[in-house]
Amino acid sequence: MNCKQFNTILLEEVLLSLGHLPTKQSEKEAWYLNPFSKENHASFKLNKSLNIWYLFSDGIGGNNIDFMKRYLNTSISEILDWTENQNFSSFQNHRIPNRKLENLDKTYDITEVKNIQHPALFEYLRERRVENQTEFLNEIHYRMNDKNYFGIGFKNDSDGYEIRNAYSKICLGKKDISTINNGSNSIRIFEGFFDFLSFKNVEKFLEKEPSDYIILNSVSMVNKIKNNLGNYQNIELYFDNDGAGNHAVEMIKSKNEKAKDCRILYSSFKDLNDWLIHKKPSNERQLKCRRR
Structure with a gap:
């Protein structure tokens, strides 16, 4: 996907994937609370006809790329990588021929x-x-x-x-998270299932006991779980080392003070599976996750 293609996706779908719902809307426009900071009155306007936004409180606006650059505070390449892992229905017709489709209707x-x-x-x-x-x-x-x-x-x-x-x-089928419940008071959360499988390969080396697990299957699913982790004594996060991963970590930590960012394990790699493929450190037993 390129910038031009991303800008054709409905911005209201992008906002929904990030957990933002309009406070009021009509056929032509929708109003949201500021997605970038807290506010009490909606000042973020979406023009549905033009698929552009304007934030009256800050006097800024633009297209989808402009929004995500500010929202994720990251590079365009990382924004496009994030977009490839989403299931935007307004872009599905473009993605079907390339067989890079996140979610299919019953076809x-x-x-x-x-x-x-x-x-x-x-x-x-x-x-x-x-x-x-x-x-x-x-x-x-x-x-x-x-x-x-x-x-x-x-x-x-x-x-x-x-x-x-x-x-x-x-x-x-329907896009959703995958949960593996072992009745533990600890939980480990992964973006994709290859990261989960990679962790299972090194779990014993890291002197970790099995726990409960959540695999998001898309980083946008973080909104579904961020408020439902309060019963766990330990929460470990194993997300990608990119802007979307950073944002997801902060979203969970803002709601759960016990959450730990464990990406130090693979800090020089894109994700946990990339680390497993390219590097097998000799001192695995000494690697511990830490709070960031």
């Missing part, structure tokens, strides 16, 4: 769900260094646009599947 049929058997999928898992974690995965065969496909499937809480192979990154 597919799942034809088979089984244990992973296909050699190509095992090879892909070996490349990601998580080939020993197949207990959390399925091999999914599905039909879409009169063609047959297959991939690694990771189930979410709405019975949808995150599908991955060397060529595709899609979601079949």
Whole structure:
């Protein structure tokens, strides 16, 4: 996706993915509380016809890129990376031909769900260094646009599947988080399931006991969980090292004082799986997460 394509996405969808709802709206416009800071009266206006915004309290405005640059305080490349991981329905028609679709309407049929058997999928898992974690995965065969496909499937809480192979990154069914409940008073939260699988590979080296786990399957899902973690004594966050990850960490920490940013483990890498693929430190037992 490029900047021009991102700016065609409905800004109200972008705002919704970040947890912002209008205080009032009409067919042509919508008003929001300031998304960048606290305020009591809505001063953020969205022009639906032009898909542009204006913040009257600060005298600034612009398009989607302008909004996300200020919201995430990060580079355009990281904004576009964040966008690729979202499920904006107003951009789905552009993404279908490239098979880079986060969430599909019912234009597919799942034809088979089984244990992973296909050699190509095992090879892909070996490349990601998580080939020993197949207990959390399925091999999914599905039909879409009169063609047959297959991939690694990771189930979410709405019975949808995150599908991955060397060529595709899609979601079949409703987009949702995935929770693994072990009855623990600790919880670890990951952006994607490859990060979760990567952590399971080093959990013992880090002298960590199994806990409960949440896999967001999209960083925008942080809004769904940020207010529901109060029963946990320990909250560990393993998000990407980018602007969206930074923002998600701050959102959870602002609501949960016990939350710890654990990205020091892979601070020089894009994410936990990238670290596992490229570096296996000898002093894993000494690595501890810390509060940032």
